Amino acid sequence: MSRMNKYLVPLLTGAIVASLSSCASSLANSERDKAGLPPAQTIEASKTTTKASDASKSLTGAISQATTTAPSKNTVTVTIYQPDTQCEALVPEKVDVSSVESVQATVGKVLEERDTADFNLAGYRVSVNPNNGVATVDLRIAPGSQRKFVSLSSCEQFGLFGSLRKTLTANSQWKIKKVRFTEQGEDISL
Incomplete structure (x- = not known):
């Protein structure tokens, strides 16, 4: 050989x-x-x-x-959820992400679709409390972004928060029961 x-x-x-x-x-x-x-x-x-x-x-x-046909041994296949064209339902999609810090990588995949011309994220952090199954997604809006979380339409909010929540809770291997969203450590209120 x-x-x-x-x-x-x-x-x-x-x-x-x-x-x-x-x-x-x-x-x-x-x-x-x-x-x-x-x-x-x-x-x-x-x-x-x-x-x-x-x-x-x-x-x-x-x-x-x-x-x-075969994912690499360094990747895992997860299901992410994105809104349909009518913003009425979340559609599942299988993607391969790095097996190292797969939760972080999966959140990154979901967020790839969320930036627009006037709303940009600068970054994010994800932490999961294994004791209670709560994931905290800390989002950072880019300094030059013209819009903030409160100015997102209901469809945009569904696409951002709904997609992340469904993706994190539906992948049972992570044992996440609830998702909390923060901006630089402070709860996001909409």
């Missing part, structure tokens, strides 16, 4: 680099920052034979299929 890896690793690495560079070059720099990609670079491919190219395409497809 290690003999096979000796030949596959350079081939796979080349295929992955070529694939990433073609995708990355089409992203604008701001999109690259959001995706966590390095600045655009030009990568020159070395000459390869047709057989090597065909093999790398087959292997790239196999790797892509394997990574989409």
Whole structure:
């Protein structure tokens, strides 16, 4: 098997680099920052034979299929809830998050959708009291945000607070029974 890896690793690495560079070059720099990609670079491919190219395409497809069907050992699959288009119900969606601090990572996934042009969060902290099952989500509004929590519409409040509450209480592995929202340690009153 290690003999096979000796030949596959350079081939796979080349295929992955070529694939990433073609995708990355089409992203604008701001999109690259959001995706966590390095600045655009030009990568020159070395000459390869047709057989090597065909093999790398087959292997790239196999790797892509394997990574989409099986989560990494460093991730866990959780269910997050986002509002539907009518703001009447919360729709479940399965996502993979880091298994290290999975509660924090899950809250981050839910909050990705909440920033708008005039309402921005600067950060958040999550703590869970294992004795009573209460999670406290401390939200921080960005200093330049034009709007505050009290100015959110009922739909926006449902999308922010309802999504977080349902996501945290519905994932039974965390044993969260209740969610409390604060802003810099003070309860949020709406």
